[in-house]
């Protein structure tokens with residue numbers, strides 16, 4: 107009988123260990139690839155993407171990859187993966203969004219990469235916490251102006267109402283006072299095109315424009331609107347406010363960088379970013395408050411104690427007034443927690459290890475704030491609307507609750523977050539100061555059709571309003 111020499115056994119053992127280690131290192135997360143090449147799991151995923159993610163997590167575990175339209179998306183849903191998403195130097199925001207930016211705003215990838223950081227710093231500075239006070243007076247005035255058109259009483263669709271209020275206010279503040287049309291027909295056109303652009307944004311960010319005719323028409327209409335108005339925005343000096351608007355600061359930077367021809371395209375991006383999430387969040391906050399009578403009553407009492415009971419005169423809202431009404435801010439944040447964006451994305455630059463898996467470079471690493479906010483480990487009783495949980499947050503120091511990720515994370519988290527909160531706070535104060543309101547329909551369901559941005563309502567939701575005496 108022949109024996110294998112001990113040396114050979116040792117060598118074979120070493121080879122086996124090496125192969126095992128290599129296999130372990132290259133072990134990729136479970137992958138859902140569908141059965142049609144390139145399209146991958148596109149059809150299943152596209153039907154209800156939010157539900158798809160949760161079902162996949164239950165079936166495949168905390169890290170899994172989905173192939174959709176040739177793109178590998180690796181989802182992380184638990185601590186270790188989330189830590190990599192938040193802290194690893196091997197993942198990148200700009201490379202993850204350059205493609206969607208190219209498709210939705212026709213900004214070439216090299217221009218986007220060259221200018222992104224400078225533009226981000228400019229926009230963040232203009233809307234940062236220390237400059238916020240500059241917006242308070244103007245927001246209050248613009249909102250009051252819009253509310254005057256509402257009349258003394260009536261019934262209206264809440265979503266439409268929020269659009270009619272916030273489209274003009276946001277455009278006039280971020281771009282130029284008076285830029286939003288006042289003529290009925292033009293207002294209708296703006297609404298129609300912005301809504302079409304917003305609704306098709308997710309498909310528009312992935313598919314060639316020639317496949318989306320109506321969406322493309324609305325995109326061109328909005329670009330033409332900016333093309334026409336850029337010279338005016340640039341030279342406009344407000345009689346009252348003598349500091350440049352956010353868009354004026356962007357235009358100055360583009361001029362310095364010799365990229366003025368892309369001004370309308372950046373105008374379109376700013377317009378979409380400023381409205382697409384803020385309007386539905388205002389809608390949901392209002393609907394949540396009205397469907398919780400105790401909270402509604404406490405808010406009304408708070409507003410009366412700060413501004414008086416009758417609601418006819420124009421009021422001024424100060425930083426101090428806002429501090430006296432913390433429940434309103436908690437309601438907004440609790441709403442954003444419950445209706446948070448479906449996903450945020452980063453590009454993997456070098457392979458990263460998560461649990462026992464290696465996520466290869468080139469993958470999009472995806473985190474779902476929506477599902478993270480529904481994890482009872484981080485948010486007890488996650489499905490309940492509980493504004494009081496925000497008592498725990500150090501909002502004075504501008505910190506949210508741990509694991510609250512609705513505004514993204516890291517270096518490039520949403521630069522408009524403080525402005526969005528301020529705008530909705532003042533909006534709620536003014537509506538409740540002037541009107542008694544009630545819901546005529548049950549709280550609508552949230553649509554699970556979209557992953558980009560916050561969830562939209564599904565079905566109608568009307569309110570009744572009556573001027574307070």
Ligand code: HEM
Nearest residue numbers: 379380383384387450512513514515518519520521522526
């Ligand atoms: C409740 C309302 C809002 C929500 C939930 C929201 C959420 C987000 C999220 C999740 C991101 C991506 C961040 C990341 O991936 O880490 C983002 C980016 C951005 N947001 Fe917001 N946002 C809101 C309101 C606003 C407003 C009012 C503005 C402007 C006035 C704005 C301007 C932007 C811009 C310009 C970016 C891109 C930043 C970059 O390119 O680096 N957002 N937002």
